[in-house]
Amino acid sequence: MATIRLAVIGLGKIARDQHLPAIAGDEGFVLAATVSPDNAGVTGVPHFASLDNLFAAGPAIDAVALCTPPQVRFDLARAALDRGLHVLLEKPPGATLGEVAALVAAAEASGSSLFTAWHSRYAAGVEPARAWLAARRIDRVRIVWREDVRVWHPGQDWIWQPGGLGVFDPGINALSIVTRILPRPLLLQDALLSFPANRAAPIAAELTLQDTAGTPVVMDLDFRQTGPQSWDIVVETDSGTLTLSSGGAVLALPGQSRHDADREYPALYRHFAELIAAGRSDVDVAPLRLVADAFLCGRRVEVAPFVD
Known part of the structure; x- marks a missing residue:
């Protein structure tokens, strides 16, 4: 399978502590771009203040990892899915159950893979x-x-x-x-x-x-x-x-x-790559439903x- 060109959206603590190292250690992915309105990005990687700016002027990408707060995640995920991109959602996958249901429908319509990434399940x-x-x-x-x-x-x-x-x-x-x-x-x-x-x-x-x-x-x-x-x-x-x-x-x-050693986020990205290769999604809202x-x-x- 070709290397997946990935953009990380949101560069807060969880992205820097977990996502970026996991991506760097996975030969199936290349960090093609980062997006954050409040952060300077990563040295040597194209950086954009918004997802719209990335779409307008950035490099080609195949997938996004959404590491933003949940309150703003739906519009970003929907925009990515509408462009046929694969989407990894950091937990919780949305601010509401309704948002996640709408994203499932959008992923099915676009043929993209959608992954609700419950990282603790990979401990x-x-x-x-x-x-x-x-x-x-x-x-x-x-x-x-x-x-x-x-x-x-x-x-x-x-x-x-x-x-x-x-x-x-x-x-x-x-x-x-x-x-x-x-x-x-x-x-x-x-x-x-x-x-x-x-x-x-x-x-x-x-x-x-x-x-x-x-x-x-x-x-x-x-x-x-x-x-x-x-x-x-x-x-x-x-x-x-x-x-x-x-x-x-x-x-x-x-x-x-x-x-055993910490392996949560490397395992997340291996599974995300497998989903993309198989043309499948993995969406579970059981934890969010209980909340x-x-x-x-x-x-x-x-x-x-x-x-x-």
Whole structure:
């Protein structure tokens, strides 16, 4: 297959920390252009202030990776799909479920590949955990996803705005893992969302869920944790306890454990290349649907203002 000429749209922290190194290490892609109105770009790579400018004057491209905040992603993705380009959507794939549904239709109409890139599903322990759980009775699940927003999202005001998800921006990573490793769909039962008095998105959340067989799942999210960070999923089964920690990188099973190197974003791009080669899309909205259900049905409480 010919090398895929890729443009990265949005050059914030996630693009620079993860996307650009993964692209540089993948022979199937070449970074053909970058787009950002607020960033000088990458040395030696054509850079544009807008996607329209890239289309008007830039080099030919085959695909785009959208790393912008979710609130502005739909119009950019739709413009790319309408030109027959393949599109990778950083998580969450859109600000609403309706946006993602419209993009699926646009991708089908254009014959382009559309990929909702749930990067945490590619953590080293996720697929082994899924395989181990498939043969066991699951009794209960507990998710603790607590981190320091000032460390991971410094000065990112978009995350506190409508559509920015607040603490669900990292929390949706946990949901992307559990919807992959558990054998049955999850349903929201209750949610308590803690909104800072000066913000439009929650800083913490407690979710009560169950799968379609009634297995209880509880979730604890918080953006206010300092010191060691917590990204843990504990699954109690009839054969003992499975623990995924470090965001899915470390898997502990009864009597054994494994920890592999970070491979999430390189695996994302390998899969994106495979989708393009096969003329397929990979779109899953299950994690986003659960977040939407929490906003729809959750109880809201006001907590102290947050100042970055």
